[in-house]
Amino acid sequence: MTKNLRVKSSEYIDETNRISFKFNGRTYHGFKGDTLASALLANNVHLVGRSFKYHRPRGIMTSGSEEPNAIVQVNPGINRTEPNVRATEVEIYEGLEASSQNCWPSVEFDIGGINNFLSPFFPAGFYYKTFMWPASFWEKYEFFIRHSAGLGKSPTSSDPDIYDHRNIHCDVLVVGAGISGILAAKNAAKNNFKTLLVDEKNELGGSTIFENNEFNKIDNKTPSEWLKKEIKELKNIKNLEIKTRTSVAAYHQYNYLLARENLTDHLEAKDKTNKIRQRLLKIRAKKVILATGALERPLIFNNNDRPGIMLSSAIKKYCEFYGVACGSKNVFFTNNDSAYESALSLYNKGINVEAIIDIREQSESKIVKKVKEAGIKVYWSHTIVDTAGYKRLNNISIMKLSNDGTSVTGSKISISCDCLGVAGGWTPAVHLYTQSGSKLKFDEEKQIFLPNQNTSEQISVGSCGGDFKIDEIIKNLNQKLKDNLNIKETDLDNIKVEIDQENSKRNIWLLPSDKPLGKTKPFVDYQNDATAKDIKLALREGFRSIEHVKRYTTTGMGTDQGKLGNMHALGIIADTAGVKMGELGTTTFRPPYTPLTFGTIVGRNVGKFFDIFRRTPMNDWHIDNKAEFENVGQWKRAWYYPINGETMHQAVQRESKAARESAGILDASTLGKIDIQGSDASEFLNRVYTNAWSKLAIGKCRYGLMLNEDGMVYDDGVTTRLGENHYIMTTTTGGASNVLGKLEDYLQTEWPELDVYLTSVTDHYATASLCGPNSKKILKKIIPNLDLSDESFPHMSFKEAKIGNIQCRIMRISFTGEHSYEINVQASYGKDLWEKCMEAGKEFNITPYGTETMHLLRAEKGFIIVGQDTDGTMTPIDLQMDWIVSKKKYDFIGKRSLYRSDTMREDRKQLVGLLTEDPNVILEEGAQIVSELNQSPVEMLGHVTSSYFSPNLNKSIALAVVRGGKEMMGKKLFVPMENKNINVTVANPVFYDEKNERLNA
């Protein structure tokens, strides 16, 4: 098994740098420059995985990101493990470990292989058809299906690596560094365009870099020699940034592209630490030049999936670039001349080529002649009808094709071989092109989809644009550069090209066998085991849309997204249904082109950076005093302050009592604050609030309710008149930015005539709310010279004062119903203010309380919280807040909607208080309310919006919205819970101090 298949030294392989790695537990050796695939092939390992459905042995098929079979788990069992990685893209390093996926117990002996023999019972749609009935059994089926589904294993511990994002703006982005990409980038950069050239490989040059067909010459050199010289010169060009190992994943509108730059995946473990592993590049380019090349197609014939069957171009790359022979007895199977180049590559290195099977009748090109002169047998008009070898190809059978290509004739010829190169022509890689929204058209002659209508500033050059020959590539590239970048003819190099002409083509999407289709396995999608048979079955069962056939047969739905087989699927559908491929269209190409890691997508937004949060200036004090926090919008707010192991309930009961009996203090810094100035400020407030503002005296505060235009309560808060044309508005914590946005919207779009300026000052002020019967005494201690008498400083008024040298704004307003003051200082003094209050309040046992106690205290008073007691369907009338809706004002936001037939209904849900029959029972917020228990179904009247145990009333209290609740005062209702029914009585929502006597206590 272990024979070395290195054939020659390659400049891309450093044979002095020997690397050991493990595959499926066994140690192998390769060299610096190898991919996992090339190193395994050099060790004569072809069998690397099992297919998804039938668990058929599969080998390395390609040399690039289109690989469907050789997907492996890299570094299994550790936190850096990654599933579904293409072995063709993994650069080996010392200590690399990889293993096969989707096989058990091993890739050599896989129990699931039994599925292969049962395959007649697993047609397309097997799962849909089988597990439909009885419906109740799905849960049982699901367990087994889930168990066998999926490829690879995700890591079970957190990712140790760092990921990053970077924005790039450039004039020209060139995607793909093959010959056309390199020429495009060079010319763009030389003509003063800031240019970025990216390529998914670690080396520039694409496939031309190992193109040494002696009949193709550029400036009298082989394409490979010529391109190497060009690449060397790139390094001296200014304005050009080159990124290798960078794969463009997505091409969005307006030339916004996402690319993944791989920085450490090719390094040894010790060199990976503390480095950025992958970086997501967010590229905005003025022009995009797509030079993504073309992917070679396989041919679809019976048993075309055995290990040892590879793309012809891959065999050539492994030979020329990696210096690896993929087999010792090679055969090629082709419909075009490119397989002859591969055959000659092998021949020139002394590797045995047994034969070439060509479905064409003949070809006259020089390269074909050369192959014949080399003595390689060519079978014209022949096709492979079967292959043999379970874990490695060992034989193929060929027969003569009929003229129409639909059947085979004559006798079977058997050829022994261990490697088969298939060449089914080239498919332009138009994935990114279509992702951008641009449209393709089908070229009947070339039998490929080509770029047609561009939607953004972009061009497709080289083979992704349909130019496959070097002369065409250069000619059309130059023309496109002249047209799109305004580069002058004289600024372009004059490049002399000689090429070998290919003049014979024949394309058959599904090749016939001597056996009927039902008895063969011509795979179209290798990864998902979809065969031509499955596609035809789908058509027979009535599927017509290509998108439906795809989903039914799972063709093109693997991790490779059908890069190899999608064209064949289309071709087979077109042939079977008798329609033209152009009419059929393609399935939608969606990002990403190649899979991205989650790490790349999230970048640095992990852990504490996952979602930004805001902290008040007093935050450190809350932490030092063991507060528990809750999230309110983006804010971290102190929730309650447990002492001596109190539960939340105990802490809140204590805090609530203290605030009413002596003094409490709340960090209210998070409330939204909007500074409103301008000569029309009063008029503006009149329009945005439901109540009247014109007569509010300077130095006075007023509570305001803001509606949406639909009449529903949107926000509330106290606004203070600081001067003739100056107000400060407070909003709810969560609503601050939306309220500002809404106010700006009206100002700019509906009332541009108003002279009003809005500024968010939420972060500029810190606010301590001092409440309780002793709050006045505490404030007096802090600011002794301030007149706090009710005459000078009554409820709902404002004063400016100084604490030492610190300027502060004090509002005597109350959300708890107690005598209280909101003290605002410049944010940076917030903690200082708080500590002064705590110090001054010590003798009154001042108690810091959090949001939970604030909620409880306001619920005792029946004050609403917008967003808790309202949900966007409550009008002020529903909330029993008619008193705040001005009847005199001609208009305000939402006024007209209050007179719509729907908002005037008597049976709308209305805010009421609820008291439980047993005062110790606390209702659950969100619980449903009904009037009947013995009826089914029963009408849901409403739900509980706020519920607490009030320590001040020594009973449970709740606010609820109830259909027609206003007229139900004193009525008995029920709250049915899972295991009991709770009897409740509708009550006034103001439970405590109905006459507001405590405000002046």
Add this chain to the structure above:
Amino acid sequence: MFLINCPYCGERDQQEFKAGGEAHIERPKQPTELSDDEWAEYLFMRKNIKGVQFERWNHAHGCRKWFNMVRDTSNDEIKAIYKMGEKPPAQ
């Protein structure tokens, strides 16, 4: 991801902006004079066109200015951008 040419700031990434629905729906000057149906027409009814649509956009994470955009919703081509109060470009 659009590239939006804010009339006050220049070209910026879409993530700085907020879409604000259909443009040129003027708030009635005398809402109380309207019937329920007329008010509902203003309040609820929007065209949601497939094709060329006039929209309001706000540079929410920038200058906070509102402006108008003409966008083809079928392919997201931005055909024109103009300030609030300006006349829409002729089609």
